[in-house]
Amino acid sequence: MEILEKTKARVFKFGDKTADGNSTMKNLLGGKGANLAEMSSIGIPVPPGFTITTEVCTEFNLLGKDAVVELIKDEVEASIANIESLMGTTFGDKENPLLVSVRSGARVSMPGMMDTVLNLGLNDDAVIGLANKTGNERFAWDSYRRFIQMYGGVVLGMKPEAKEDIDPFEEIMEHLKYKRRITLDTEFTIQDLKDLVYDFKDAVKKRTGHDFPTNPWDQLWGAVIAVFNSWNGDRAMYYRKMHGYPANWGTAVNVQAMVYGNMGKNSGTGVCFTRDAGTGEDVFNGEYLINAQGEDVVAGVRTPQQITKLGSQRWAELAKIEEQDRIENYPSLEELMPSIYKELNGYQEKLENHYKDMQDMEFTIQDGKLWILQTRNGKRTGAAMVKIAMDMFKQGLITEKEAVLRIEPSKLDELLHPVFDAKALKEAHVIAQGLPASQVLQQGKSCFLQMKPTNTNTPS
Numbered sequence: 001m002e003i004l005e006k007t008k009a010r011v012f013k014f015g016d017k018t019a020d021g022n023s024t025m026k027n028l029l030g031g032k033g034a035n036l037a038e039m040s041s042i043g044i045p046v047p048p049g050f051t052i053t054t055e056v057c058t059e060f061n062l063l064g065k066d067a068v069v070e071l072i073k074d075e076v077e078a079s080i081a082n083i084e085s086l087m088g089t090t091f092g093d094k095e096n097p098l099l100v101s102v103r104s105g106a107r108v109s110m111p112g113m114m115d116t117v118l119n120l121g122l123n124d125d126a127v128i129g130l131a132n133k134t135g136n137e138r139f140a141w142d143s144y145r146r147f148i149q150m151y152g153g154v155v156l157g158m159k160p161e162a163k164e165d166i167d168p169f170e171e172i173m174e175h176l177k178y179k180r181r182i183t184l185d186t187e188f189t190i191q192d193l194k195d196l197v198y199d200f201k202d203a204v205k206k207r208t209g210h211d212f213p214t215n216p217w218d219q220l221w222g223a224v225i226a227v228f229n230s231w232n233g234d235r236a237m238y239y240r241k242m243h244g245y246p247a248n249w250g251t252a253v254n255v256q257a258m259v260y261g262n263m264g265k266n267s268g269t270g271v272c273f274t275r276d277a278g279t280g281e282d283v284f285n286g287e288y289l290i291n292a293q294g295e296d297v298v299a300g301v302r303t304p305q306q307i308t309k310l311g312s313q314r315w316a317e318l319a320k321i322e323e324q325d326r327i328e329n330y331p332s333l334e335e336l337m338p339s340i341y342k343e344l345n346g347y348q349e350k351l352e353n354h355y356k357d358m359q360d361m362e363f364t365i366q367d368g369k370l371w372i373l374q375t376r377n378g379k380r381t382g383a384a385m386v387k388i389a390m391d392m393f394k395q396g397l398i399t400e401k402e403a404v405l406r407i408e409p410s411k412l413d414e415l416l417h418p419v420f421d422a423k424a425l426k427e428a429h430v431i432a433q434g435l436p437a438s439q440v441l442q443q444g445k446s447c448f449l450q451m452k453p454t455n456t457n458t459p460s
Contacts, residue, residue: 011051011053012037015046019041023035023355027054031105031376032252032254032376036374039375047371050076050254051252061231093126097121099120103254104251110251118143118293119258124214141194143260148212154226172199176195200212231251260293261365262296269364271286271288272307274348277358278381286308306332308334309332312326312334347361347370360379381411382415385407385411386415389406
């Protein structure tokens with residue numbers, strides 16, 4: 001039994017159009033890991049990496065940190081060597097460093113799990129090597145700043161637990177912006193970014209009592225253990241209890257070579273859907289940002305632009321923006337990078353046809369090269385659920401039985417919620433505009449301050 005435990009595969013590699021796993025192994029590799037393996041095996045350009053299985057998470061809960069690290073150490077080191085070979089970089093090297101991302105990945109999407117850590121492997125030496133290699137010093141120091149902020153927040157426990165709590169890293173950044181009389185992160189100079197790195201590390205020392213880890217292997221093991229610990233965090237446990245998911249499912253850990261969307265005007269990042277998740281319309285859609293990393297698209301710091309020309313025109317109509325202004329200042333990816341868009345459009349069609357369901361994809365463009373970071377069956381509203389199931393049945397993608405089974409009874413309730421009358425909307429006087437947060441009509445007093453709203457019991 002002991003020999004079997006030692007020889008059992010616990011780490012599965014993917015990349016270069018090959019993979020140890022596939023999409024049928026979600027229970028073992030988690031949703032993200034299984035899909036990364038599947039995408040790589042069908043020819044999608046996925047940054048190489050590896051997945052530590054959900055069974056290791058269960059072993060971690062039973063045996064503890066030291067025993068689990070000893071069990072998977074050789075496999076993890078071999079998998080890092082495989083990434084090094086494929087990317088032509090070296091983990092921990094001063095001149096040509098391999099940098100990786102670390103993500104959690106349970107078999108179902110679950111809030112409360114550890115957030116993504118990007119740029120892992122950077123330190124005071126590697127940042128100089130990255131700057132020299134790319135010829136972009138600002139990019140290197142911005143990546144280092146982001147890494148310390150993310151690692152400190154999600155691995156070292158410095159992320160605020162409540163919205164009203166102050167984020168120590170954001171506080172430092174806001175103080176520097178005030179001092180420099182600037183408003184955007186992109187306005188920081190190289191020296192500003194260097195100062196932020198120093199101040200961030202100082203904040204880590206003061207808060208945790210320890211220096212920020214500089215050894216890439218220490219950084220990696222810290223992130224892996226943090227993923228396993230997040231499985232038993234309060235939010236994750238509450239969500240599992242609410243949905244009846246057993247604790248012994250565990251979460252996988254996905255480690256993947258970094259690709260960068262913030263290397264200049266020929267780089268970018270985005271999220272996209274093969275169909276409209278709100279209405280179910282069979283139209284490719286999504287958002288992107290030039291010279292940005294993944295979290296920028298959803299963080300709200302910068303307003304993303306539409307991927308397709310049709311989506312951009314629809315957005316401009318709602319935002320009351322003239323066509324010429326849209327073309328000059330808010331172009332779609334289809335218009336700005338037509339060859340990249342054509343390649344992305346081909347991959348989204350291939351993935352939807354392969355999985356036979358609406359896909360939610362993340363991508364990065366690094367210096368003109370497109371990488372697909374992940375795909376998964378996209379979440380959708382009740383109305384979209386019905387339309388997508390019926391359309392896919394009519395298109396011959398799924399059978400009648402499969403269409404019926406895709407209708408979740410709990411979501412049918414959404415179809416009974418009140419919605420705005422289409423005719424009344426056209427005649428309404430618009431007093432404000434913004435991004436929608438819900439598919440249903442709400443009424444009551446509006447709260448515009450960043451605080452917890454109170455129940456006034458006085459509908460407007």
